[in-house]
Amino acid sequence: MSDLAIIAGQGRLPGLLMQADPQAHVAGLQGFAPDGAESFRLEHLGSFLAGLRARGTKRIVFAGSLRRPSIDPTAIDAATAPLVPRLAMAMRQGDDALLRAVISVFEEAGLSVIGPTDLIPDLLPAQGVLTRAEPDSDAQGDADRATALLRATGPADLGQGVVVASGQVLALEALPGTDWMLESVAALRGDGPLARPVPVGGLLMKRPKPGQDRRIDLPVIGPDTVRRAAAAGLHGIAIEAGGVMILDRAETVAAADDAELFLSVVP
Amino acid sequence: MSDLAIIAGQGRLPGLLMQADPQAHVAGLQGFAPDGAESFRLEHLGSFLAGLRARGTKRIVFAGSLRRPSIDPTAIDAATAPLVPRLAMAMRQGDDALLRAVISVFEEAGLSVIGPTDLIPDLLPAQGVLTRAEPDSDAQGDADRATALLRATGPADLGQGVVVASGQVLALEALPGTDWMLESVAALRGDGPLARPVPVGGLLMKRPKPGQDRRIDLPVIGPDTVRRAAAAGLHGIAIEAGGVMILDRAETVAAADDAELFLSVVP
Incomplete structure (x- = not known):
């Protein structure tokens, strides 16, 4: 036993x-x-x-x-x-x-x-790019903005996710969660009542809140996250090394490669 | 001249x-x-x-x-x-x-x-409740959470608005603006594809970012803000005294009274 x-x-x-x-x-x-x-x-x-x-x-x-x-x-x-x-x-x-x-x-x-x-240490991927697609210099700028933002919002016990495009913040995760945020960005870029003119491309960044107990409630991404990010018109996903779990790594990376999104594990 | x-x-x-x-x-x-x-x-x-x-x-x-x-x-x-x-x-x-x-x-x-x-000093209402409806103690708790949050996010040059219900953050304003945020909360509480189970009621809080130059780009609310807040199922709106303009005060207060929302000008 x-x-x-x-x-x-x-x-x-x-x-x-x-x-x-x-x-x-x-x-x-x-x-x-x-x-x-x-x-x-x-x-x-x-x-x-x-x-x-x-x-x-x-x-x-x-x-x-x-x-x-x-x-x-x-x-x-x-x-x-x-x-x-x-x-x-x-x-x-x-x-x-x-x-x-x-x-x-x-x-x-x-x-x-x-x-x-x-x-299961393997749930946390090591730093690096997991996909064929790689982040370009625009994506690097967006990632820097996203990191600064999540560091600012974390102490207020809000937000493990943010969508940034061309340096502008399209959405910040709140109670409804990452999936809902990505669906709302898809609606923002669609042609329905929530459509608005906003910059194209961009990335989803996920990080645990600073000071959060990492034994419990670490953020997670999976194949569905990738498909929702693609539907929202994003170019990729960045997650914090040691801070965000991928439960189905092979399937998640395959979904990103299919959608030509980058999946980047950043410091 | x-x-x-x-x-x-x-x-x-x-x-x-x-x-x-x-x-x-x-x-x-x-x-x-x-x-x-x-x-x-x-x-x-x-x-x-x-x-x-x-x-x-x-x-x-x-x-x-x-x-x-x-x-x-x-x-x-x-x-x-x-x-x-x-x-x-x-x-x-x-x-x-x-x-x-x-x-x-x-x-x-x-x-x-x-x-x-x-x-036009009158664009900035003095502290107090402008409507027949008054914020209750739940709204006071939500307002405290909203204030803490906007103080945390402001230095990151993000967000002059937030929606809080039962102490939980339903949405934070980003590039698409206050009107879009309220419409997305209406969709969150509707019965369409963006519907999710979230707490009822809540308030919209607007404040300028800390350190922002107040001669230019002060946040604004008006009758449309009130109607969108009502459509989003909120119980009221709180704005910072000296920090948020009301361009049509009589019409804005009348719209809030019609919808039985409170409009509160807070320190």
Whole structure:
């Protein structure tokens, strides 16, 4: 038996981790847990942690996405009650604060929180250009502007993505996420009601927020990101080396080559 | 004859200034000048400045919008040639840098650059709530988040507007502008392809960028802003006291009252 537990949400990442450690215990929040996994309610988090310790779990990895759960106060059990004030306070703050609170609850229960990339280092590509297409000097200028911008917005707990074309910022990622941002840029450049005259080309840059805990909630791109970037008329995608995961690297690079987009891993 | 010249672009503001000083000389960049105004080309800026001095102009006010003009190098006259390197360098930078360069060229020609609000102070409403509807405590929290965010993004020369709902950032203004941002939030909350589940309500906050020259390029709201905010499902609009102009205050407040939105002028 492994000493690892995977706290799994939605998406492809939990499955990759289960392949990496087939003996690991798999659990997930009710409504988000994969088939066959242990399912727990946030109201029973204290009992769930005790159960993990009892089965010899020492390491925890969080993987996959979920929405903020609501809490039913009448369902909170005795082992969870002491945790409620901290979680309730964190839930009123930004995503970063909530994740930090969740990590600290697991660590105080004696569990060591590791990142998905500690188990599968290959999720983080090394610096360089992964595609046949390469960024040109315009793209370099756009990338510099994008980096400066994400460094400025990160401390405000906003934005892991931005679209820049000819030095101008077409869109900055907010709550609706990267996919929505790319779809809105496609609408901006389309011929529907949201069409406007804006510079052609440009790139999508993704970076984690400065100071963000990289064991949890690293940004991700995949083949769909590439297809949406192409539909938005972009010339490429730049991601931060060590900061953004590619879950399906071969398929993602192939999609970029098909669309003649560059995919660049930058410092 | 007035010692004032109005450098006029598109929109309602030039007309308001012409009413405020009917004796003022009115000029505009070719393609953007109002009917009956003197029209000049950027390639002849030096001669244009000499002409202003010759007619006794001492004060300049910039009003209205325009797009970045292109420059035909073969059309540059002798009086303008010495200015070209500075303007060319500034045009490669952000909007703020370009406006600073233009202001300094006029000032070095011995002209004093004033702001539209120096002539019509009433364009800037005093702190307070202008509508029947008032912001509730949720709106206060959203306004605090919006303020923190615009303070963080301003130094990166991005964004005078943001939409926040339930503490979450739905959209941040970029190149396509405030109107586009509000239309995209309407699409986010609609039932078309850009629809996503996001928190209801929320507000639009507008503030000038910190450090921006307030004589030129102050943000503006009007009745259309209010109607677009209502169509986006927002509960109100907050603007910075002394930092955002309302060109048609009576009509703007009436539109907000009709839509039961609050319009709040905040510190």
